[in-house]
Amino acid sequence: MPDAAGGETAADAAAGDAVADAAGGGAAGKPAGIDRPGRLARWRRWNRAAPSPVAEEEVPAPNFLRSAAVRFGVIYAALFGISAIALAAFLWWSTAGLLERQTDAAILTDSLGLTERFAEGGPKALVETINDRVLGNVDDDALYLLVDSASQRVAGNLESWPLRMAMDEDWDELRIERAGVASLARIHYFELPGGFRLLIGRDVELRSQLRVMMADAMFWAAVIALILGTIGAWAVRGLFRSTIADVSATAMAVSAGDFTRRVRIAGHEDEFDLLAETINDMLDRISSLMDGVRQVSNAIAHDLRTPITRARTRLEDAAIHATTEAELRAAVDRAMLDLDGVVSVFQALLRIAEIEAGARRSAFAPFDLAPLLTDLAELYDAAAEERGVRFQTSIPATLPSFGDRDMVQQAVANLLDNALKFSPADTTVQLTASLTPGGIAIVVADQGPGIPPEDRNRAAERFFRGESARSTPGSGLGLALVQAVAHLHGGSLNLDDGAPGLHAVLTLAGRIKPEAPRSITIASK
Amino acid sequence: MRILVVEDDKDVASFVVKGLREAGHVVEQTPNGRDGLFMAASESFDAIVLDRMLPGGVDGLRLLETLRAQDNHTPVLFLSAMAQVDDRVRGLKAGGDDYMTKPFAFAELLARVEALTRRGKTDTPTTRLVTADLEMDLLSRTVKRAGQKIDLQPREFRLLEFLMRHAGQVVTRTMLLEGVWDYHFDPQTNVIDVHVSRLRQKVDKPFPIALIHTVRNAGYMLRVEEA
Numbered sequence: 234m235p236d237a238a239g240g241e242t243a244a245d246a247a248a249g250d251a252v253a254d255a256a257g258g259g260a261a262g263k264p265a266g267i268d269r270p271g272r273l274a275r276w277r278r279w280n281r282a283a284p285s286p287v288a289e290e291e292v293p294a295p296n297f298l299r300s301a302a303v304r305f306g307v308i309y310a311a312l313f314g315i316s317a318i319a320l321a322a323f324l325w326w327s328t329a330g331l332l333e334r335q336t337d338a339a340i341l342t343d344s345l346g347l348t349e350r351f352a353e354g355g356p357k358a359l360v361e362t363i364n365d366r367v368l369g370n371v372d373d374d375a376l377y378l379l380v381d382s383a384s385q386r387v388a389g390n391l392e393s394w395p396l397r398m399a400m401d402e403d404w405d406e407l408r409i410e411r412a413g414v415a416s417l418a419r420i421h422y423f424e425l426p427g428g429f430r431l432l433i434g435r436d437v438e439l440r441s442q443l444r445v446m447m448a449d450a451m452f453w454a455a456v457i458a459l460i461l462g463t464i465g466a467w468a469v470r471g472l473f474r475s476t477i478a479d480v481s482a483t484a485m486a487v488s489a490g491d492f493t494r495r496v497r498i499a500g501h502e503d504e505f506d507l508l509a510e511t512i513n514d515m516l517d518r519i520s521s522l523m524d525g526v527r528q529v530s531n532a533i534a535h536d537l538r539t540p541i542t543r544a545r546t547r548l549e550d551a552a553i554h555a556t557t558e559a560e561l562r563a564a565v566d567r568a569m570l571d572l573d574g575v576v577s578v579f580q581a582l583l584r585i586a587e588i589e590a591g592a593r594r595s596a597f598a599p600f601d602l603a604p605l606l607t608d609l610a611e612l613y614d615a616a617a618e619e620r621g622v623r624f625q626t627s628i629p630a631t632l633p634s635f636g637d638r639d640m641v642q643q644a645v646a647n648l649l650d651n652a653l654k655f656s657p658a659d660t661t662v663q664l665t666a667s668l669t670p671g672g673i674a675i676v677v678a679d680q681g682p683g684i685p686p687e688d689r690n691r692a693a694e695r696f697f698r699g700e701s702a703r704s705t706p707g708s709g710l711g712l713a714l715v716q717a718v719a720h721l722h723g724g725s726l727n728l729d730d731g732a733p734g735l736h737a738v739l740t741l742a743g744r745i746k747p748e749a750p751r752s753i754t755i756a757s758k
Numbered sequence: 759m760r761i762l763v764v765e766d767d768k769d770v771a772s773f774v775v776k777g778l779r780e781a782g783h784v785v786e787q788t789p790n791g792r793d794g795l796f797m798a799a800s801e802s803f804d805a806i807v808l809d810r811m812l813p814g815g816v817d818g819l820r821l822l823e824t825l826r827a828q829d830n831h832t833p834v835l836f837l838s839a840m841a842q843v844d845d846r847v848r849g850l851k852a853g854g855d856d857y858m859t860k861p862f863a864f865a866e867l868l869a870r871v872e873a874l875t876r877r878g879k880t881d882t883p884t885t886r887l888v889t890a891d892l893e894m895d896l897l898s899r900t901v902k903r904a905g906q907k908i909d910l911q912p913r914e915f916r917l918l919e920f921l922m923r924h925a926g927q928v929v930t931r932t933m934l935l936e937g938v939w940d941y942h943f944d945p946q947t948n949v950i951d952v953h954v955s956r957l958r959q960k961v962d963k964p965f966p967i968a969l970i971h972t973v974r975n976a977g978y979m980l981r982v983e984e985a
Contacts, residue, residue, distance in 0.1 A: 566975075572861075573863075576861050577944065580841060580859075583841060583842070584843075587842055587843065596843075596847075608939065611913060612939060612941075612945075612949050612953070613947075613949060615949065615952040615953050615956055616947050616948065616949045616952045618952075619952045619955075639843070639942055639943075642941060642943070643941075643943040646941070646943060646945055647946075650945055650946040650947050651946075653947050654946065654947065711946070
């Protein structure tokens with residue numbers, strides 16, 4: 234029977250999807266699982282704390298730059314190097330550069346002064362001034378040379394016009410020899426009227442030595458910076474790895490099936506702690522959902538096995554022992570009833586899963602709850618009367634609300650079903666609805682046996698049936714569905730003691746804003 | 759009535775075909791969507807029972823959409839294992855007249871198929887419904903039996919109207935819940951039975967012959983002669 238099989242598979246898949254969706258938004262889909270071994274191996278490779286014997290062979294040579302830790306280290310080193318270079322450049326500019334600029338300024342001032350002297354008093358005054366300045370120069374770093382048109386020395390403390398001096402530039406820096414001592418000079422020369430040429434300079438030997446010293450210092454500083462940068466980068470990389478090592482180790486343990494592992498929180502209350510807490514919260518949620526799924530599958534296994542066993546027993550018993558057609562028919566009929574029960578449990582489970590998956594939110598629309606409740610009250614009023622139960626309602630004229638009409642209808646119907654089911658004759662069932670600040674509260678109160686306090690928290694779990702409910706027909710899914718509907722509508726289901734009886738309060742957020750425009754478009758299709 | 763069953767599951771198909779034939783219908787059956795579409799488009803049927811998931815490249819929805827695009831308005835009942843609310847909505851939006859989920863009770867299927875064919879015939883709006891000596895005036899919203907006026911609550915009126923519109927047909931509890939109350943869930947308590955028994959108190963009790971009958975394992979039927 235290919236179609237029935239296909240159909241069931243589709244239904245199963247749908248249910249599975251719904252469960253997966255409920256269990257964390259369907260994050261653990263199949264596509265993510267495909268790359269898992271490779272990813273795990275990569276983690277193991279980066280994380281020395283948990284070396285894997287297999288991974289080393291399987292994985293090709295690690296691409297060094299693919300490690301985020303290495304990348305961070307390199308970025309750190311680069312930043313460190315750039316700042317060191319910037320600092321050195323500034324130092325250079327503010328020391329050696331400053332000296333150089335000062336020398337040039339002094340030479341310029343000198344030449345301006347001497348040019349003026351020449352203009353005022355001719356060559357003679359210039360010679361005097363030069364001699365004065367040579368004598369007045371205590372540091373002995375000023376250089377002067379005045380030559381005539383035949384390049385013969387007229388005045389100054391240089392013996393001759395430097396041979397290597399390029400004549401096509403005003404400024405030059407060259408080695409000179411003064412009193413047998415070689416030294417470096419910064420020189421400015423210009424021509425004066427009458428064929429005279431004037432050379433003004435400064436001995437910059439000391440400055441050049443300083444520059445060499447500074448260059449040396451810079452070089453070594455660069456070497457030290459490189460070493461420090463590398464060490465720093467290494468440290469950053471190690472820090473980074475050790476910080477995420479625990480996260481990766483935990484994630485690996487969890488993906489290997491150990492759901493008790495949690496990321497260690499260092500207690501610095503920093504971003505990594507925040508991340509760790511978020512991951513732990515996520516793991517808590519996943520494991521509670523997994524517990525839920527496990528509990529539901531156990532319950533399904535038990536609650537469906539029982540009626541299936543009963544049906545099977547009846548059929549087998551009839552097949553072996555039935556002697557008349559009437560007996561056989563009776564057995565088949567009862568087995569069919571049992572199977573109908575199984576089907577209804579399945580339908581209720583799928584409905585709950587569908588609601589919990591939140592897919593129905595696309596069908597949310599504004600509606601008036603008041604007529605809906607009035608209609609339900611009318612439907613159940615007759616049933617209550619037949620059981621000798623008084624049914625009272627208190628419903629406002631209008632109760633504007635927003636949600637899935639059918640779902641709310643079914644939820645309230647379930648509460649009323651329950652109330653009537655457990656109400657002895659001559660008691661009262663009340664259906665009350667009112668607008669509250671938080672939304673709408675629908676109260677169904679009966680005067681039946683109620684739910685003992687210790688069971689109240691579990692009453693809305695799937696398949697939970699209280700002691701007093703075991704003898705009555707039902708699947709134990711009614712309240713679970715009500716709760717799912719309440720959560721879908723941003724509300725809750727509270728079970729209180731009605732003294733006597735049960736006081737079930739279903740709250741619905743009066744108006745849930747559609748989360749995204751997407752849901753509106755789907756709803757309006 | 760001529761009914762086409764498009765269903766690929768052999769067991770389900772033979773069960774449905776056998777049941778429908780026993781109920782006096784002429785039934786054609788095909789396990790494949792392509793053939794189903796061909797038959798539905800080329801021959802004239804009073805109703806089609808259609809599975810959603812079919813082999814042959816044409817699934818139930820495609821089949822129906824194609825059929826409706828050709829302006830063919832044969833009533834279609836979906837019979838599918840796809841039971842989610844959205845599946846149902848999609849099926850009805852594509853032009854389906856009714857939607858049943860597997861597993862199903864044959865009595866329910868039969869009742870619904872027969873209701874469908876009836877629905878197809880009454881295109882002109884009726885203002886008066888008559889079954890034996892029971893008369894219903896839909897304009898003045900009054901009910902008389904043997905010339906005697908019967909007072910009914912609005913909901914009781916609609917319940918009786920539904921039964922009278924389907925007079926001579928089995929009407930299941932689910933059909934009543936959907937048709938009269940517009941509810942799409944199964945109440946755990948016997949609310950429908952209670953409402954029908956209230957209606958009986960008014961319509962049948964004071965008169966010698968009962969019109970509303972209980973059909974075992976199926977539902978109710980409004981009919982003239984005794985069973």
